[in-house]
Amino acid sequence: MTEPLRVAIVDDHAMFRRGVRAEIDGPVEVVAEAEDVESAVTALVETKPDVVLLDVHMPGGGGLEVIRRLHVRHPDMKFLALSVSDAAEDVIGIIRAGARGYVTKNISGPELLAAITRVAGGDAVFSPRLAGFVLDAFAGTIEVAQIDEDFDRLTEREREVMRLIARGYAYKEVAKELFISVKTVETHVSSVLRKLQLSSRHELTRWANDRRLI
């Protein structure tokens, strides 16, 4: 067996950090904890963990600020957003900044471990909620003439995968449903993540503003 993954927990609630640590310590190694943007940046630069569990709302500018400061210089560090905030603009915002996934805080221990492993492997983690946000963000038809890049729309297959995830299917179940391999599902999800990050589609920014539904 290879070395355990090195994980950092960044969240401003000490109780929550302790809870997560108790749940995941062992299979992975928790190398750092931090409670705000400043301490997180210092601790992360020092320990260079494989995966950072990042709260969306935190003193000093939130998870978004942490990613902004570290992402360019430390591209190997993978961020997984972990939050109770269901505000679509913040979730999409943190993904666009560079996080490789988003899960809600009531996720179970084993599921969180699976998500950490997936993110560490370079794949993306989409919860049903995030898949719903993504479908919403890319919703609506835009005229072909307006599309600058391929980033601006999802392929039919990607949309299918997103819909199944939003319907509560795990990656394995999505693969079975569409008669494709889990690896292919992962490829589709990663490609959606990339589009989400690179798309300059103006609807995407405006959508975040217009949208006030959970």
Next chain:
Amino acid sequence: MTERNAPVYRRAYRPADRRLVGGVATGLADHFGVNVIYVRAAFIVATWLNGIGVLAYLLMWRFLPLQQPEMSPGLEAATRQGLRTSPNRPRPIEIIQTLAIGMVGVGVLVFIQSTGRGINGTLLGPALVAVIGLALIWRQFDDVAWKRWMRQTSGFGFAARIGAGGVLIAFAGLYFITQERGWGGMIDLALALGVAVIGLALILGPWITKLLGDLTEERRARVRSEERADVAAHLHDSVLQTLALLQKNAGDQATVATLARRQERELRAWLYGNDEQPSDSLVAALRASAADVEDAHHVPVEVIAVGDAALDSDVAAVAKAAREAMINAAKHAGVDRIDVYAEADGQTVEVFVRDRGVGFDPESMADDRMGVRGSIVGRVERHGGTVTIRSKPGEGTEVAMTMPVRTPDLVTTEEPS
């Protein structure tokens, strides 16, 4: 989404959180639904024609209202406490891009000047300074961060501001001295004075804004105390009640989980949601049903929605059928989670209710199973929709409902009026 249900009067705004200079270009880009870079380019091209671009920009800066992002109370609080960064902040690449086209614009402008066909040479300099001065002051009027900087009366910010004002005045003075001759001198003097006034305004700005600021501050404090009262009342009504119930039922795990889940749902809706009524729309109805099922059967129901639809009789039938499907899943499937997914694109409404429970064989489904036959399949089919039930023993069940929409949907039509 926005194109489909555009209100009759659509106003352009300057978005406060996404602007580079005044937000005019961004606001217009939003309004016309084009990429902001084209709008910026258009302004720069227009500037080559006797500076019309700059003039238009300044005018629109004055007359387009600034729009502060409208946020749910939870987000607003998080923003105030510095717990989040606005994801809409202009990216560095956008700034560089804009600077680049700005440079090209200036280059062409200089070229036009050199051919002698541009703006009168003696006017160009002061006009430029005046525009920059105006931009500085106007930005100060609508930018909070800037306001803070302008209100400072010591430290680096103060020194920098005085410096900026001083440089402008010195520039005006130099200009005056070098140009002092003949009739032109009169115009030059007026221009120089104008620039000097701008410089003075920069220096005096803090005291003026402070005066204005105090007034708004007072109003804000009043609003804040009202908000605090709301929060206190809300906390008392819901959270304290729940905590009391939790203590009473501490031994009963299922009840504790349900209570916690309900409280979470309420708080979440209050912080990040809007006040929707179950009768308003499909999604609201589904959420309400999910909440009821959670309470009655102690199973979490996750509702994910993409788009929304008005609750006409057809859609209401789907919502009711979905509710039956949720109840069935909660009662018979023996699971700890039910997923509900709804999608409405304006033409059809689709709802999926899925569990990973025991499942059953749809072939052998007895006709007397009123729940499935009558209240799910029959109900939807009577309104012209279709229902597919997929289930296998041991592999869970998924009920998929599709319904064509007759009325144009009323997706989130809560434009700021």
